[in-house]
Amino acid sequence: MWGLIVTHFGENWGFYTLLTDMPTYLSNVLHFNIEKNGVISALPNLIQAFVAVIASWTADKLLASGKLKITTIRKIMNSIALYSPALCVLPIAFIGCKPVAIVILLTMAVSLNGFIYSGFNVIHVDMSPEFAGEY
Numbered sequence: 001m002w003g004l005i006v007t008h009f010g011e012n013w014g015f016y017t018l019l020t021d022m023p024t025y026l027s028n029v030l031h032f033n034i035e036k037n038g039v040i041s042a043l044p045n046l047i048q049a050f051v052a053v054i055a056s057w058t059a060d061k062l063l064a065s066g067k068l069k070i071t072t073i074r075k076i077m078n079s080i081a082l083y084s085p086a087l088c089v090l091p092i093a094f095i096g097c098k099p100v101a102i103v104i105l106l107t108m109a110v111s112l113n114g115f116i117y118s119g120f121n122v123i124h125v126d127m128s129p130e131f132a133g134e135y
Contacts, residue, residue, distance in 0.1 A: 001127070007120045011082065011113075018089075018110055019045070030099045040103060044110030051114030055080075059118035070126060078119030085109035 023041040027034040055077060062073050088109035092102050125132040
């Protein structure tokens with residue numbers, strides 16, 4: 001349970017930092033027009049929704065195949081969701097002011113975080129299925 005709490009806190013801190021500060025970063029650092037960068041600011045989150053669906057479909061297929069245990073699938077999805085964005089954000093500090101590259105890296109970082117919905121975000125149900133509720 002404590003591992004889940006720590007993971008949830010860390011992921012939410014990083015995700016919401018990107019979510020709330022990206023428009024300001026695009027405006028103040030990359031000098032995008034704040035009135036016109038709405039689409040660019042929303043693009044990573046839109047793509048993240050599609051990535052989350054693909055990740056959940058992949059997790060379900062892996063589970064149905066019986067080749068991997070549920071805990072292994074959760075660890076794989078969690079690792080992709082947490083390490084990939086870190087690897088995408090790190091180069092931004094070193095590439096200088098290249099807006100296209102930075103937007104691509106930020107988009108990849110937030111998008112790959114969509115794997116989290118097949119990682120720790122469903123562990124709550126795995127830990128206590130009797131309280132998960134059914135229709």
